[in-house]
Amino acid sequence: MTTAPVRSRWEEQRSFDELGRPLRDVTFCVVDLETTGGSVGDGDRITEIGAVKVRGGEVIGEFQTLVNPDTAIPAFIAVLTGITNGMVADAPPISSALPAFLEFARGSVLVAHNAGFDVGFLRHFAREQDLPWPDFEVVDTVKLARRVVTRDEAPNHKLSSLARVFRSGTTPNHRALADARATVDVLHGLMERLGSLGVHTLEELQTYSSKVAAAQRRKRHLADRLPHAPGVYLFCDDQSRVLYVGTSKDLRKRVRSYFTASETRSRIGEMVRLASSVTGIECATPLEAEVRELRLIAEHKPSYNRRSRFPEKVTFVKLTREPWPRLSLVKRVLDDDADYLGPFSSRSAAESCLAALHETFPIRQCSDKFGRHPSRSACVLAELGRCLSPCDGSVDSSTYAAVVRQLRDALLRHPDDVVELVNAKMAALAEQERFEEAGVHRDRLASFVRAAARTQRLTSLTRCPEVVATRRDDGGRWCVHVIRHGRLAAAGVIPSGVDARSYVEQLRVSAETVVPSIGPIPAATAEESERILRWLELPGIRLVEVDGEWTCPVRGAGRPHPSTATS
Structure with a gap:
């Protein structure tokens, strides 16, 4: 895969402040509430809202209002706060006070001492009034103080104690x-x-208030040389073995978070402790980063990645090409003119799909090889009516071939026969209150429909020698991708002021040469091709060039089907 050079907007000037939003530039809204009690769940209500907006150490605004709680203020609360029933009698209700506060605080980072209490009350009454809650970021001074202020300085971390410490x-x-x-x-x-x-x-x-080990925090310098750009990062140990591969729209910010935030996944915390270096691979687009991540995981098989490590471990359902065709489970696709369904990431899913097909189409399930004139006794499946029994001559080759054609059509184009039959069985079992058995049939049907839809979508893209598509990203840039036989061959971003047609043509010429694979298998892994398909199906996609036919059957498995959703 080739990538067109893209100049990052961060190339001209980089400083320590790039690591995040400098505190001097952030607007904080410090808020405090007075209430009728300590639990909104017990029906306690707000009696006063006070807030101070600050930026760069300077006060830029204040907000204060009493609130009529529409209930009596308990005597001990009145003594504690000095707010009496008479003081709030003519005050605005929360339905007026809260929208005014939210407008005042909009665009700020909320700060509170024991923020869970204050923000919890505010969010509760916002929900009660059907007010949209702004996507506030929150800083809790109690949590910070617990990490900074020692017991020698203050007996506790109450606001009054901290106010004395900081004068x-x-x-x-x-x-x-x-x-x-x-x-x-x-x-x-x-x-x-x-x-x-x-x-x-x-x-x-x-x-900072997260419980991050000092040794872990000291490693944050490993992110310093990474760019603020989409790409892939690789954590390596002191022997240059890849421990973990990840992707991000902002490499430096994401990698730095491993050393400055609490990592709840124990295995990732262990990985960070072992890491001695981080390598970043800048990518032109987020899709390219996703694809590179998949390829690197498959190549290095990092022990701390759980997904995508073994794309080669897949299973297919195969409809054989022989005098009396049958279905079988195989691990790879051959150039044998057979029909394949898959790939399945687990053998159990393939077996479930196979069961649904055998319930619908009574073709033989034995693996015996016999010619056009079999001569043997029928098996128990034939006696149960689940096999046409070609082994004892019960069916002629033309009738058997007609059933096989129906099966092939269900695999490649129209799954309706399977869906209708399995749904009928599920309904009959449900009427008999045999719900567990009905659930087994439901899961089998879902496995088949998912596999059929996947095969149809992958095959459609795989058969196209080339698809060139572009889409404008959130920043207004046009991202271009060249896909060949289901594999990402090139990615780039059209620079401003450059002729788009010339750029796209140059990208095509420099793109990776891709040789088609056998049958329905994409030239990449199925997971890579599915990532590409998700991007191609986004709104706003413009197809620049399609070599071949990129289509899916109108009545194919990808359309909604009743009873295929799992509970």
């Missing part, structure tokens, strides 16, 4: 605006300390 100009007094102002001072004090520890971006601030 806040406002004393918290359980009124929303005053507590929000105190939280601002605490936030700035925490950020000052964290800055000396190398935390300079919002992403680093958000992840």
Whole structure:
């Protein structure tokens, strides 16, 4: 696969700030609530909202309102906060106060002391009013303080204690605006300390409270040389063995997250501890990155990748070409003019599909080889009416061939016969309340329909010597891909100011030469071709060139079928 050179918009200037959004440029909205109690689930309500908006250490706005809770304020809450029933009698209800606050906070990062409490109340009443909740990022000063402020400095991490540690100009007094102002001072004090520890971006601030081992955090320099571009990354150990392969739209940001965020997957945490280097491969487009990832996983078979390591371990259902054709399970496709269904990633799925076909078409299931004039006794399947029994001469070759033609048509074009028969069996079993047996038939039918749809889609693309398509990405760039026999042969992005036709033609000329595979097998792995198909089926795709016919049967397996969804 060839890739057209693409100049990254990050090439001209790169600095430490590229690692994320610099804290000095982030607008924070520090919020505090007063409520009638401590649990929104118990019916407690908001009595006051206070918020301070800051950026670059400067206050740029404040918000404060009492809220009528439409219920009596408990006496001990009134004593604690100083907010009485009389004070909120003429205050706006939450249905007015909350939209006003959300508008004030829009575009900011929410900050709160014990953010789960405040954000939980806000989200609850947003849902109650059918208000869309903005996609706020949240910073919790309690979590940060637990990682920064020691017991020697403060007996606990309450706001009042931290306000004294950081010498806040406002004393918290359980009124929303005053507590929000105190939280601002605490936030700035925490950020000052964290800055000396190398935390300079919002992403680093958000992840610092995670329990990341110091040894793991020290490895973040391994991401420093990676570009802010789509591509593939490879974690390697000290012997250059590939441990893990991944892909991202932003290589540096993604790889850095392994060293600055809490990794809940124990195996990945173990992989990071073993890693001594990270290699990045920049790709022109996200699709190219996905394809390269699949190829590299198949090549290196990294022990910490779970998927796509063994694309060669697949199974096919084969309809043989012989005097009395039969179905069998095989591991590879031969150039023998037979018909194949698949590939299946597991043998059990192939066996389930095979069972559905045998239930529908009574062709022989024995593996014996006999000529056009068999002479032997029938098997038990013939006695049960599930085999035409060519072995004892019960069926002539033309009748048997007609059933085989129906089977071939179901495999390659129209699965209706299988779907109708299995659905009828499921309905009969359900009427008898034999639901487990009906479920077995449902799973068999689903395996067959998925396999038939997959084969039809892959075969259609595989038979095209070349497909050239382009699509505008989120950044307005035109991404171009050259696909040959189901394999990605080239990828590129049309530079601004360049003649599009000339660029596409140059990309085609430099693309990888691809030799077609046997039968329905794409020149790539099935997984790669399916990734390509998903991209080709996105809205906004423009087909520049199609050599061959890229079609699927109108009544094929890809259309919806009743009773094929698994529960």
